[in-house]
Amino acid sequence: MQDFIIIGHKAVTTGGFSLNDMPGSAGRMDILCRCINSVFFLSHDLRRDVQAHLLLLGEPNSPRLIRFNGEKLRYLNPDERSAGALIKKALELDNISSLETRSTPGxxxxxxxxxxxxxxxxxxxRKIFYLREDGKDIRHMAEETKDSVFVLGDHLGLTEDEESLVLEMSAGTISLGPLSLHADHCIILIHNELDRLTTSQIER
Amino acid sequence: MQDFIIIGHKAVTTGGFSLNDMPGSAGRMDILCRCINSVFFLSHDLRRDVQAHLLLLGEPNSPRLIRFNGEKLRYLNPDERSAGALIKKALELDNISSLETRSTPGxxxxxxxxxxxxxxxxxxxRKIFYLREDGKDIRHMAEETKDSVFVLGDHLGLTEDEESLVLEMSAGTISLGPLSLHADHCIILIHNELDRLTTSQIER
Known part of the structure; x- marks a missing residue:
């Protein structure tokens, strides 16, 4: 299984946001929605052996951690509003505590x-990898990154404190190519590298 | 320059659609919007040397061809609604003919x-490549695909007639990995392959 952690530094922590204004008043919630799409969607199928962990750090109830599990996930369509609606339902629960509560299936x-x-x-x-432009090229270490946890930032990257924490606990930093990319695009490249690995093993 | 052609078989050809229902009444317009995001966005930047051509084949005025040019493009944000709003403005023009009309910059x-x-x-x-699961792995032919045109289908793939036409004119079919992926995810993988090529050439 792969796990992806995506940090939304401004993402609001109330279900009261509007699906019509996710980049604005919802604090770039659109970024997290696109990451959900990238983590789970195949053509006409969902990836099952994968999880997304959205860490929402915006007002007014920070922090909120929302976990999406591919094996159990239902009611997700590829568009941003669909992921946004599931996030909204999760944040609308009124008994949120340090114990997980299920909002919708998965x-x-x-x-x-x-x-x-x-x-x-x-x-x-579990091995934890941090995505950063100066990391080691994933193509040279794909095997090592199987069944790992990948930490990705939003448009603000990671704060110094977050980065220190992640680096302290990580097995290394990885890069995906020569250019700096959006988190949802990074997820596609990680999946592809691991898809290629799995299939070439099946073929052997 | 890379050019991406994306076919929206059901995408409506009127500007009257709602940005709140792009997967439904707008005929899976959300797919085309996500492709626009993939074609153009880098982290905190836009790709300039690239174009997207959206071929809309839904009711009531099919066909409509919308061209996005990275060098001239303005007013595009990463969220689906932003791309949708530019598509809407293009379709709202009342003098659409076989000659191109500019709707917004780019x-x-x-x-x-x-x-x-x-x-x-x-x-x-220009060399034209068709994306299909049984094509040649792009990693074995990245150099050949520089400055090319890539044809991608929507959730319906290509019709037999479209596929015949594309295959007749194409320099080959390429694949991106072992699994069948959404068009917007394919675009990310093509970009990455060509980004790696360009940068390794600069380093030489």
């Missing part, structure tokens, strides 16, 4: 931050 | 179909 929400999430992955022995 | 619209567009590229000596 979607859970809790009050938790980056440290908690990374600690959990580390405890499970 | 966006032109005309009445033209696939045959016309492919003929123009062929006349300019």
């Amino acid at each position: 979607v859970w929400v809790r009050e938790a931050g980056m440290q908690t999430l990374l600690d959990e992955f580390a405890r499970d022995g | 966006v032109w619209v005309r009445e033209a179909g696939m045959q016309t567009l492919l003929d123009e590229f062929a006349r300019d000596g």
Whole structure:
């Protein structure tokens, strides 16, 4: 399984946002929605062995951590509004605590931050990789990145504190090519690298 | 320059559609919007040396061909609604003919179909590639695909007639990996392959 953590520094933490203004008043929620699309969609199918963890750090109830699980996920269509509607439903729950609550099939929400999430992955022995332009080319280390956790920033990247935390716990930084790309585009490139690996193993 | 042709078989050909229902009543216009995002966006920048050609074949005024040019493009944000709004403005023009009319900076619209567009590229000596799962792996032919035209289908793929036309005029079919992917995801993988080529040439 691959896990993708995407940080939305300004993403609002209330279900009261408008699906018609996700880039504006919802705090660039559109970025997180596009990441959900990239994590899960194949042509006429969903990727099942994968999870997305959206860390929302905007007003008024930061932090909120929303987990999407491919195996259980339902009611997701490829458009941004569809992912936005599932995020909205998760944030609308009125009993959000540090324990996960399911909002819709395959979607859970809790009050938790980056440290908690990374600690959990580390405890499970999962390798954590940070995506950064000066990292090691994924094409030279695809095998190492199987079944890993990938941390991606939004349009603001990661803060210094976040970056220190991630680097301290990570197995390394990886890059995907010569240009700096949006998080949702990075996810597509990671998937492709791992898809190629899996298939070439099947063929052997 | 790279050119991407994306076919929207059901995409409506009137500006009267709602930005709130692009997957439904607008005929999967959301697919074309996501392709626009993939063609143009870098992190905090736009790709300039690239064009997108959206071929809209839905009711009531099919065909409509909308060209987005990266060098001239303005008013485009990464969210689906932003691309949708530019498409809407193009379709709202009341003097659409076989000659291109500019709707907003970097966006032109005309009445033209696939045959016309492919003929123009062929006349300019451009290589045309068709994306299909059984094609040749782009990683083995990246150099050949520089400055080319890439043809991608929507959720319906290409019709038999369209496929015959494209294959007749194409320099080959290419594949991007072992799984069948959405058109907007394919564009990301093509860009990455060519980005890697360009940069490794600069380094030499």
